Amino acid sequence: MPTSSLNETDPDFVVVDVETACSRVSSICQIGIVGFKNGIETFAYETLIDPLDHFSSFNTRIHGITSDHVVGAPTFGDVHSTINAHLAGRITVAHSFFDKGALGAACAIHQRDVIGTTWLDSVRVAKRAWPELPSHRLNVLSKFLGIRHKHHDALSDARAAGIVIVRAIEHTGMGLSGWLAPARARRGPAPKAAADGPLKGERVALLGAARDGKLARCLAEAGARIMSGVGTTTTMLVISDDQPFGRFVSGHAEYRRAEEMRKQGASIKIVLETEMLTRMQR
Known part of the structure; x- marks a missing residue:
């Protein structure tokens, strides 16, 4: 059943993560949402969801959720208004845009309005903040940054992705507005070297x-x-x-x-x- 702890402080950003029951991205079976303000968690929301779809053995091996776990759980349509209240009009972080696509697909299947929010991909942030890492998967980042993390648990994944954003801001000094801006293009032609000057030959x-x-x-x-x-x-x-x-x-x-x-x-x-x-x- 849904669990939530809520602080009325409006967050700087929220983070969402979903788990799905099968290969259809609309088959959301768990969602976790965490809000952050000034680098501190302000609220957390998590619920299992009856996807009204089958559970594949492949997905179950990843997250451990089965059809038995969602008996009596709400459907996505039931919790859409709660999710919308947490995300709409805010900056929403997801570790890759799989979660964005899943929410959009679930809204379509359940005939609910698409949630209007500004998306920020924490994978892209991590790649710019720590380009030296061989992988920017959430479990790798959590180990690197010392974040306590249970991989493929929606609430834990959302919390970890939020901490990645907080650490990237601390590490680089670049605020949310900077991370939301497109990365500067680096592929333009280089200027031609002057014929003479103090750096001639360099x-x-x-x-x-x-x-x-x-x-x-x-x-x-x-x-x-x-x-x-x-x-x-x-x-x-x-x-x-x-x-x-x-x-x-x-x-x-x-x-x-x-x-x-x-x-x-x-x-x-x-x-x-x-x-x-x-x-x-x-």
Whole structure:
């Protein structure tokens, strides 16, 4: 049956996670919703749901929920108004947009209005905050960040995904509005290096800045050739002041590649943007 603890404080964002009974994404059999404000959990809601569909052995092996567990449980149509009250008009986080699709499909099947909310994918956030990780699955992130987590329990998954967002904000200093904004494009053509200048001959890779952005143009005007990444001919890695990786920037693949090249005897320099610009002004 539904369980809920509610604080009247309006959350900065809410997190939703669903489990499904079979391959049809509309077959929601459990939902968990957690609200966060100022990095602290403000409410939690969880309920089993009768999906009015069959339970596949594959899905049951993942989450452990069977048809016996949902006897007497409400249908999605029964709890739609409660879910809508928690999500509508707010920023809603989901770890991948599977949950968004499942809610949309369930609304259609049960002839309920689609829930109007602003979606934020915590997978995308995690990939930008910790690009050095080999996987950004929720169980991997939970282990990395020290989050207590029961994988494939809807309430635990929602809570863990919310903590991922909180930690990403703390780690990078980027607020919710920044994470909601599209990632800056990094595939534009690099500016052409000036014929002369203090950086003539330097082959520069950027970390945390676009190849066609302000920093790239500044370095190119000083004679540097802007590279697509750290390679065997790169002579300098410049770390942008706006890099979103925080103190874990040294774990970024480009940074690690530059460090490995240095260990092997390559004369590649790793410098901060501020330091680089100060040098150029001397």
